Amino acid sequence: MSKEHFRLRALEALPASRLRLTYADDQTLEVDLSDWIETTRALAPLKDKTLFAQAKVGFFGHSVDWIEDELDLGSSNLRNLAIEQAGGIGHERIWTWLHETGLTLEQAAEALGISRRMLIYYRDGEKPIPRAIWLACLGWEAVRPQGQALPMRVASVREVAAGHG
Structure with a gap:
């Protein structure tokens, strides 16, 4: 590449x-x-x-x-x-997200609903990362889905705080 x-x-x-x-x-x-x-x-x-x-x-x-x-x-x-x-999303964020989640390129692309090739373009800085893709990364991180199913709801701030208190 x-x-x-x-x-x-x-x-x-x-x-x-x-x-x-x-x-x-x-x-x-x-x-x-x-x-x-x-x-x-x-x-x-x-x-x-x-x-x-x-x-x-x-x-x-x-x-x-x-x-x-x-x-x-x-x-x-x-x-x-x-x-x-300049307010954009640098490619190093995708590198870090992949590293921290431990997802393979295939798993990450599937989780984000994009092709493996497009994820590589974002990761390598060849294409700008759309805000929606970065928000999807953050959302995935927040809910950490298990298996193929996405959660039906995300815990509120109060629920998260109560669980860690």
């Missing part, structure tokens, strides 16, 4: 620790790295505005590099963050 859509073609360092990223699929996204820089020790050198401005496209477009082999960020992680910051 091609990961071409994660390959960077161009980037521009912007004020306030932001990057404008242009990917091989012609999508241009802006990402704000200020929180990551403030909270991640390894990124602390990027508080230096001069260093931050030196951002460049890394190895085959798969990273943004500041100091070669020492300070870089993966282009797929940046794309996911940019999508989340």
Whole structure:
């Protein structure tokens, strides 16, 4: 499967620790790295505005590099963050959901009512994840159906709280 859509073609360092990223699929996204820089020790050198401005496209477009082999960020992680910051649903949520539920691709696709192929497109970031699909993931997580049958009703907040009290 091609990961071409994660390959960077161009980037521009912007004020306030932001990057404008242009990917091989012609999508241009802006990402704000200020929180990551403030909270991640390894990124602390990027508080230096001069260093931050030196951002460049890394190895085959798969990273943004500041100091070669020492300070870089993966282009797929940046794309996911940019999508989340813009109010979308990043593909890493599907990866995490699959991991946490232990479902196979076949089981997850059946649970969501979509094809295995479409789930792979969402998981791999090749297609945007519709809000309804993410809500279905959350709903599945809330009810954890057993077997083929979906529950007829979901416990209320009070019922859940009473059961855990």
